[in-house]
Amino acid sequence: MADTTLNQGSPEGTAEIRDAYMAMTRTKRMYGGIMLVVFIALMTSGFMLADSRNAGGFWDGILNIFQFPGEVLAEASAKAANLPALMVKFFPSLLETVNIAAASTLVGGLLAIVLSLLSTRGLARFPRLIGLFRRMMDIMRAVPEIVIALVLIFILGGGPVPAMIAIAFHTAGALGKLFSEVNENADLKPVEGLASVGANWAQRMLLGVVPQVAPNWLSYALLRFEINIRASAILGFVGSGGIGYDLKNAFSWGQGRYDEVAAIFILLFLTIVFFDQLSSHYRNKLVGKA
Amino acid sequence: MTAIADMPQTESLHDTATRLIARKRILAFAVPGVILAYFGYLFFAFDIPGLMDRARMDNAAILVADSYSYKTHVTHDNRNGGLSFAVEGEAKGTYPEGMVPEFVTMSGDDAVRIELKAGESAEINGSTLRYIVPDYGTVTVRMEGREILLDTPDGAVPDWISASSSRVNITGAGGRASVTRARTEVFRYSFGWELFWFTLDSPFHGKTPVELAGLVLSGDRVVEGKSNLAAIVQDVWTNKMWRHSDVLWAIFETVLMAFLGTMGAALVALPMAFLAAKNFSRLMSVRFAMRRLFDFVRGVDGLIWTIILSRAFGPGPMTGALAILITDTGSFGKMFSEALENVDDRQIEGVASTGAKTLHRYRFGVIPQITPVLLSQVLYYLESNTRSATIIGAITGGGIGLLLTQAMITQKDWEEVSYYIVLIVLMVMAMDTISGWLRRRLIKGA
Known part of the structure; x- marks a missing residue:
């Protein structure tokens, strides 16, 4: 050189x-x-x-890819008059699916807040245990929801709770990581100020950190909520409660109930699109674009 | 600052501050209140009180116990006579003729003595079972004709024995036993995952790692015509109890689904993203159509795509890969087109000024700019899709997801379930590490 x-x-x-x-x-x-x-x-x-x-x-x-959608469409259009009634019929299970997603986002998000604060350098309550909490979140993120859901269905029986716990567990890990990245950018001066007047750890976090990072947390949580709606529909199909379970029943019945399949497809599609739009609207509002 | 400059404004500033603080104060109580109210609603909507009733904590106990221990059945066939010893009572875990577990001593042709844990022991003599509990005495179960008779030291039936004329179950601290007309059985629990490396018919069963290492190094062949190492690997690989080869194939299939799906989606989405980006696609209608297509594909969701595709392609990894491909094409299309809209025009103009044609302008002006963004998103999705592929496998029937659901449905091989769970977690963490490493390598290198 x-x-x-x-x-x-x-x-x-x-x-x-x-x-x-x-x-x-x-x-x-x-x-x-x-x-x-x-x-x-x-x-x-x-x-x-x-x-x-x-x-x-x-x-x-x-070559067969359009065969099944074709059958569903044919039957659904033949029984088009049934569709509104069927949609009303399946609305409670749709509500359950959305509830599972909301509850798991909420529970997982609250858990993630605690975990993320405990694993951020400079904020952690027990600085020696940062590594431990990080590994914990890694494992929580790595366990697919279906694993926990199936184990819990064996113990708790069917219903929305196993799916809720399973998704919440994964959400806590996934959001915890994102939250702790947000926390790392938080200004430490308010925390120091609060410490100087004798605030304890919970008060320092609640009054010093949370107001700074809450918008970003909320925006990640909304994104997660979107993902969790999909996850809770899928888990319903594999095991327990919600619209996924109804879809599985209608689907395994086969021809003759394809109008139900079509009604559920439409409901699910509309729900996902609706919550996607809603969350992206609020996310844009939260993260500076307002 | 402004407040100091213009004194008259102080009043309104004070008002604003008061209003803001009042709003904050309301929010501080309202947000937890709303959350609590929602949980209250969920308490009834999810039927939590009913759940408490339905919860089967005994199932949880079985699951936990089974995941780190196994039981060996010592069975006397009461109809045809004859004793058999089998791990988990399965044919593939049956001890071959002339081989008995080390806690069993044969005391006669049809008689056997079993050392259980916690000082307990049991004896089977014909159809008669004697279960010896220290500090309590000997429980004897006999068959008389078609009747099953129970004798306890004090004549009473304790709560750890359930007895009827057709069946007696004894649940001791160190083992279990049951007598029916068909068979007299004693179960002994042992720690660990049974026969994980070698099944009982393998010549290597029961050897310590040191002995195995010695065998590998020695020249004497245990199995005719095969080196010892090859024979050992072969026996582990074809282990009938744990089916290591099938399980590893299933893990590989799941990773394959994620890989093909993610990379395929990226390849399909890239040209479509150019059509959807404002600065590359002149036609409004094309842009609009592409965007709506992405939204539609994302909105239909992986679940529905999986169902539709599994109808057309049948179960297997290809179906899962295509389901991931289609779903992610929507997400990638959206993200890539956003990345394309943010590219710096100056670089493209620079390339254009050298007289480059369209293809070259894209190749040297655009691709280098978006590669890091694209790669990091694709690699992030690769990791997350490994998890999705597990679930999709459970729906379409392929990969480790299928094995997991099958093992769960039989509700007995919980040690296999825990084995699969450990493997799945390791697989996802490995993919996470690999994708993170690649991200750092490729993006720094680019």
Whole structure:
């Protein structure tokens, strides 16, 4: 390096620099090319493998892809008059699904607040245990909801509570991480001020930190709520309560109840879109764009 | 500052402050109040009192006990005679002829003595069971014709024994026993995951790690025609009790679903994002159509896509991968087009000024700018999709999700359930680590 900068003026120096640059570009291109080839190989071999282990092949399936939606649509349009009544019928289970999502976001969010405050440097109540709380959140995030839900269904029986606890557990881990990232940017001066007048830890957090970070927390929690509605619908399908369970029943009944399937599809779609819009509206309002 | 400058405004400033503080004060009570009221509503909406009734804490106890211990059945067939010893009472865990667990001593042709825990022991002699409890005495259960008779030292039936003329169950501190007309059985609990490495028919069963290491290094072959290491690996891999090969395949399938789905979605979404971005797509109608398409795909949600696709493609990893692909195409499309709208035009103009064609302008002017954003989002989704793939696998029937639900539905192999849970958590954490590492490598390198 030193040599090339010294010989900058001479033509040999320029050539040297150019050669070095071209060599570097070539290596970079080669690495890029190799990565691309590896990626394409992974994708195609993965695709072929998945195709071979699937019950129905890809090319057979792609031709049938509109068959099931077609059947549902045909039956739903034949019984279109039933749809409003069916939607009313399924509204309570939809409410349950939304309630599961809201309750789990709330419980998980409250837990995440405590966990995040305990695992942020500078704010933690027990600074030695920061690592422990972080690992705890990592594990909470890593456990898929279905695992906890199925175990709890075995113990508590069906219903909304297993799903609620399962989603809340995961939410606590996921939000805890995001919250603690927010906390790290909080100004410590109010906390110091409160400490100087003898406030205890809970008071310092509540009065010094929470007002600073609450809008960001709320915005993450809203995003999570959106995700949790989807999760609670899926968990209903796999195990317990809510609209997912009704969908599973109507779906496994097969032809003859596709009007119910269609009604649930529509309800679910409208709900998800509604809450997506609602949460993105409030998120934009909360995070500075107002 | 302004308040000091213009004194007349102090009054209104004071009012504003009072109003703000009053509002804060109301909020400080209202927010917890609303949350509490909502929980009160949920208490009844979710039927918490009914849940307390329905909760099966005995199931929880079984689950916990089963996840770290296993039971060995010592069974006497009361109809045809003959004793058998089996781990968890399963055919694949049955001890071969001439081999007995170490806590069992054969005291006759049809008689056996079993050392249980907590000082208890049991004897089976024909169909007769003697269960010996220290400080209490010997409980004897006999068959007379079709009747099952129970003798306790004091004549009374304690609460840890349930007895009728057709069935007697004894639940001791160190084991369990049951007598029916069909069989006399004693269950002994032991710590650990049984036969995790080698099943009973393997020549390596019961060897310590040191012995195994010795076998690997020694030249004498235990299995004819195979090196010891290969034989050991083969026996672990084909373990019938734990099905290690199937489980690892299932984990791999789940990761494959997540990988194919996420990467496929990114590849599909990128060109569509160009069509949806304001600065790359001149036609309003195309932009609008693309945006609505993204919204629609996201709104329909993974659950519904999974159901529709599982109808067309049948169960398997391909179905799960496609479900993830379609759902995430919507999310990626939205995020990528937002990233594209934020690109710096100067860089593109610079490339254009050298006379580059459209494709080159995109390749050198746009792609380098958005790569870090795109990559970090794709890698983040890869980790989160590993979790989704577990659930989707449970719905479509593929991967570790399927194994987990199957093991749960049988409600008996809880040690397998805990094994799967541990593997799933490790898998997600590994994906998290890998995606984080790649993110740091690729984005710094770019």
